[in-house]
Amino acid sequence: MRGLFLDADDTMAAIFARLQRSGDPAVTVNRAARIAPEDLPRLLAGYDFVLDDHSALPTAALAACPALRHVIFLGTGARSYMNPEELAALGITVHTIKGYGDTAVAEHSIALMWAAARGIAAMDRGVRAGGWPRIPGVQLTGKTLGLIGFGGIAAEVARIATGSGMRVLAWNRSPKTAAGVSFVGLDTLLAESDVVSLHLLLTDETRGFLDAGRLARLRPGVILVNTARGALVDEAALIAGLEGGHIGHAALDVFATEPLPADHPLTRLANVTLSAHSGFLTPEANETLLQRALEIARGLCEG
Structure with a gap:
C-alpha cells in the first residue's frame, strides 16, 4: 500500500521522518499549507491511503480518486473537514486519532x-x-x-x-x-x-x-x-x-x-x-499524534 501525507508543514514533516522506521508503508510527504479541493484527484492519484492534517476532503473530489481506500485524519474532528458517511459509501474508511493531545x-x-x-x-x-x-x-x-x-x-x-x-x-x-x-x-x-x-x-x-x-x-x-x-x-x-x-x-x-x-x-x-486553534500544538502531542497515525498505517498494510 502507498500513502500520502497530504499537508505536512515543516515541523510535522520533520517529526514524521524521525518516527518512520524500516519496513513502514511507503508514505510520500507533500508539504503544503492549503490544498484546493480541485487539486485532490491529481494529488491522490494512485495512493491507497492519505494522512490529512487540516485539509477539506469533499466527497465529490474523493469520488474521483478510485484507488483511495483510507483517510487517516490527524485528530478527532474529522467532520469539520469531510463527511465520513458519504466517504464510506464510496468505500473509503475514515480513521481518527483520539487522546493524543x-x-x-x-x-x-x-x-x-x-x-x-x-x-x-x-x-x-x-x-x-x-x-x-x-x-x-x-x-x-x-x-x-x-x-x-x-x-x-x-x-x-x-x-x-x-x-x-x-x-x-x-x-x-x-x-x-x-x-x-x-x-x-x-x-x-x-x-x-x-x-x-x-x-x-x-x-x-x-x-x-x-x-x-x-x-x-x-x-x-x-x-x-x-x-x-x-x-x-x-x-x-x-x-x-x-x-x-x-x-x-x-x-x-x-x-x-x-x-x-x-x-x-x-x-x-x-x-x-x-487563539488560533492551537490548543493541541505541542511537540509532545504532535509526536504522539504522528506515532499513532503510523500505527494505523502499519495496521492497514498488515491487515
Whole structure:
C-alpha cells in the first residue's frame, strides 16, 4: 500500500521522518499549507491511503480518486473537514486519532480561562500601545467550573482545576463518574457555573449545542471557554450575549470559520480572548499524534 501525507508543514514533516522506521508503508510527504479541493484527484492519484492534517476532503473530489481506500485524519474532528458517511459509501474508511493531545488541550483551556479571568490579553494590548490598563480580575479559587462533555480532555481540565481549588461540575450525554467531579443536569451546570468549558465532539446532534436558549440560561457574567469546535456554539447568539454583557468573557480557540476573518465581530469585542486553534500544538502531542497515525498505517498494510 502507498500513502500520502497530504499537508505536512515543516515541523510535522520533520517529526514524521524521525518516527518512520524500516519496513513502514511507503508514505510520500507533500508539504503544503492549503490544498484546493480541485487539486485532490491529481494529488491522490494512485495512493491507497492519505494522512490529512487540516485539509477539506469533499466527497465529490474523493469520488474521483478510485484507488483511495483510507483517510487517516490527524485528530478527532474529522467532520469539520469531510463527511465520513458519504466517504464510506464510496468505500473509503475514515480513521481518527483520539487522546493524543488531551493534556495539551486541557492546559490550553486552563490558560484561556485564567487569561479571561485576569484580562491578560487586554492588558497586554494596552501596555504595548503605551498605556497602563490595570484591569480588575476574577479570583478563580473557590469558583465553579462547568464542563460540558467529559472525555479525556475534560478529565485533564478537571484534574488541574480541582488542584487549584475550584469546584468542578460536569454534564455528559452518557453516565460517568470521576473523583472530585459532581455530575449534574445541564440546566444546573449552566445556572451554577462561573466558568463553562466546552468538550463535546462535533456531530449532527451537537452542532449549535449552545444555542440562544442555552446561552441565556448561563449565569450572568460567565466566562465561556471553547477549545472543542466553533460550530458547537450559535456564534450570532454568543456575540449578542457578549455585547449585552450577559456573557462576561469568551475565551476561544476555535471558530465557525477558520482562519477567523480579520473583520469578524469577535475581533472587535474587548471581552473576548482569541487563539488560533492551537490548543493541541505541542511537540509532545504532535509526536504522539504522528506515532499513532503510523500505527494505523502499519495496521492497514498488515491487515
